[in-house]
Amino acid sequence: MNDDETQRGTEPERAAVNRSPRWWRRRWVQVTLTAVVVVLVGLVIGAAYVIHNEEPLVRGRVVAALSQRFNSPVELDKLNISLLQGIEVHGRGLRIRYIAGPTAPDHESNVPMLSVASFTFRTNFTELLHQPMRVEHVSVEGMELHIPPANQRGPLIHHDDPGATPTKVTFLVDRIYCKDVKLFIETSKPGKDPLEFDIQKLILTDVGATQPFAYEADLTNPRPLGQIHATGHFGPWASAEPRDSPLDGDYSFSHADLNTIKGIGGMLSSTGHFSGQLGNITADGTTDTPDFSLDVSNHPVPLHTTFHAYIDGSTGDTTLDPVQAHLLHSDFTARGKVQMIHGQGHDIALDVDMPHARIEDMLELGVKTDPPLMHGALTLKTKLHIPPGHVRVAQKVELAGNFAIHSVGFSNPKVQDRVDSMSMRAQGKPQEAGAAGKDRQAEVQSEMTAHFNLGHGVITVNDLHYTIPGALVLLNGVYSMDGNLFEFKGHVRTDATASQMVSGWKSWLLKGVDPFLKKNGAGLELPISISGTKGDVNFGLALNGTSNETPEQMKADLKAKAAARKGLPQPPKH
Template identity: 50%
Template sequence: MEGSSAPMETRHKPLWRRWWFIMITVVVVAGAVTGIAFWAKYKYLRAHADQMLRDRIVASLSARFNSPVELDSFHLDIGPTIHATGAGLRILYLAGPTKPDANPNNPAPMISVDHFEFETNFKALLEPTTRIVTVHVTGLDLHVPPHGMGHIPRHLDNPNPKKQPKISLVFDKIICENSRLVIETTKPGKLPLVFNLANITLTDVGASKPLLYDAVLTNARPVGQIHSTGHFGPWQADDPRDTPIDGDYSFTNADLGPFKGIAGILSSTGKFKGKLDHINVEGVTDVPDFRLDISDHPVPLHTEFTAIVNGTTGDTTLTRVDARLQKSVFHCSGSVMRVGVPETGVTGHDIELDVVMNKGRMEDVLTLATKTAPPVLEGFLSLHQKLSIPPGKETVAKRMKLAGTFSVDQASFGNPSMQLKINEMSMRAQGNPKAANAQDATPVASSVSGEFAQANGTMHFSTLDYTIPGAVIRLEGTYTLPGNSFDFQGVVRTDATASHMTTGWKSMLLKAVDPLLKKNGAGLEIPITIKGTKADPHFGIDMKKMF
């Protein structure tokens, strides 16, 4: 027994060695095969990475926007990382292929990019979905067509809505410089709406969710920069005008000088939400030095507003504007319609507003609208008017048209000599001529009301009633907005008779004509004229109409 054990150990030992040798050989061969396969794949990726990544870009963008995609050039620099650059990227509408030199009857590309670049690595290329951290884009143009153009019928958009197109390339952040948003239109008298975006950053860019944006918009008129942050999307490929948008904005140091006839530095902040063709906006504006060229008197103007903006046409409906001009509060509603001549490229705005002022001051309005200082009239002002400012090359004051009614209570004249004449007239009209020439008499309060229309810098009053204790003056006439001149005609009705308005021998003589001057229940009714300027007014009796 002892002699047979050694040979058995000898026989089994080579068998275990053979098993270890086989296992090691398998591992080495497997490692070699894996290495060779990896090296082959690496070599293949190096040789075909350009085309693979290019195909992923085109396929993913085509699936994302459900539109044809063109890419003129694409190149990779392969090192420790992969640096990709491309140029001439266009995402087209299904209306047909478009090139930069395409027939002008064909729609422009939905999106075009002059140049883009980003970095990635081989590991990302091996993933089913390649994730790019940051893409830098220069020369981005986004064109939004009119309704019905570039339209994707829903039955062609995705015949099987449960089967979504595959997107194999996603971007975490897109940084754009020198971008432009162009909103096309087919409406007569409308030019394309163009927004120049100095810088815009898009983050959290997903296939079916809103993206976050941070944009700086260069505003042409008034000149200034608008900073806005918010959400945009998801993109509605069948009609981009239905794409949702929301955000907050700030607009600062905007010079109103380019608008002829007005001046000041505007700032505004607010928020908005809606779709491109129906955006609800809430905001505030401040112009601490607002002024018109006809007066050049700066006054603070503050507004709080809600509006509906059609981002595809530039038209704005002002649903509510609460404004304060110095101490005067007023409310507006109306529209600001963007108009233009496509042949000349000239654009402007047609402004139509309804203005209601129940708690105003006459001196605030006159300070803004007239050169005279102090204002010719002070008092509590109520105003209901329609304001129209059509587009044009003339100043705002000359283009502005007004029509409405107003009333001023507890009014007094800023010019002492004019107020003294009003005091004298009131005393005589009440039958107290001895107090008429008193220099220290308390100024009488007046009330004014009327119906007016203004055009071409001149205000016409169809009725203008001026009431003081003892008398009513009913006038009609014109008043130039700068306050240079006025020309009114009308009648004066007094409580006292003519003889009671004076003393001495004049009173005795006038008693003879009292019966002739008494009319319509008044002690006296005579036709008058008021002409001249604020500094040099002239009151007179219209002798031609006297009898």
């Protein structure tokens, strides 16, 4: 037999080979494939059975855990389980019906305490059946949390008999990521808006245990517009009175644009720490605004503050006690309240104390004239009130208090020369008055005290005592914050007599009238008027009894002058 015949085999052998079945037709292969199909079908049926039976289990455990956690009825509209990627749970329409205060059953909106538009989490069979059930990550969208007014908690749900041991927590979450969260701290006070926080991102960790859980939050503050980042701890949840739930954290407030508040400007940043309870928070922090300004002057100045504050969750009011501030070269302290007024904004009322300040700093901030009219050491006490309303701060700010300025000097050489000349004559040194009145140098410094009021952009000054060597000036007057107009009227009293204030023949001429000009223990008393626009100041005698005009009458005069400058009809004189 040759090799070809050996390879081909005999004819009967080749026929037997051709009659044998293909590999996929062999019986063992068919049996195996059938078994695989049966197993797959069984798995699908088993999965469907598991999903059908586990959905109520998971739903019940979620509802039970939340109901126990908040001691409140819980509703869940929809819950689906998918096995495509482990066990994935999707829920929609979660509501915790803790109902009290504005969310009471008879309230037309019937808002639940907590609502969630949708949530998703993944787990596995081991974690699903574990007690307590543990979930690594939960994603939440569209959460709203309403904290009702104090002492208006709805009836508690008693899960156990009185005196029984509380049920253990059945649900633990390592991490909850929340998107678009709204927090409302409600109030029952008439005319008060609830505290509202719009939180873009909120991350909670270790949620479910009885100890506090950690949080990290990012939110946008509407006014002033800026970004807030906070981290801290919250809880455990106080079911009987949610406002008693503990809270602490550290925050940073960056790129806060003060231009979003009418009338002020600058870019503020702040950091601090807060702690307490939802209904009563204590905060300590600092703020820095390198370019703080009022639009009435538009002179940016650096402002730094350190504050200690109490936030009342029942009213939304904040008590500042104290605020320590540093502006340019001036230090001052403020104490008072910031109250929320329904539909209007904030009402700010503060007591301000400036024991160590500079008048030029205050004028730099509040008056358009540049450079400031005067400089000197300032002490001031005032009540500051900024009522609510959507108008510029300069138009609505109100001040009432008293001040003293020491070592006063004037930035305008023309004004300073006139003060120097007047001082020399008031001291009986007429020979030196001429040189002092034209040398553009400051020979004397002065002192000033007064009571004042600020409203509608105009400062009203009462009982101003202006003292220079040799003279006392008693004035009332008004001063516009834009620096355009001012007017003061009153009396000047000098140590020297009229005849001593001049030399030569004029002195001999006035000796006869000295007795008529001596009043109130002074060598001379004359009615005077000081008025001007911007840097142009006019000194003169107040004739026809105008030295006794009240600040209100002078304010009317200023309005008439302002109208005349603009070519407008003048208001009627009173």
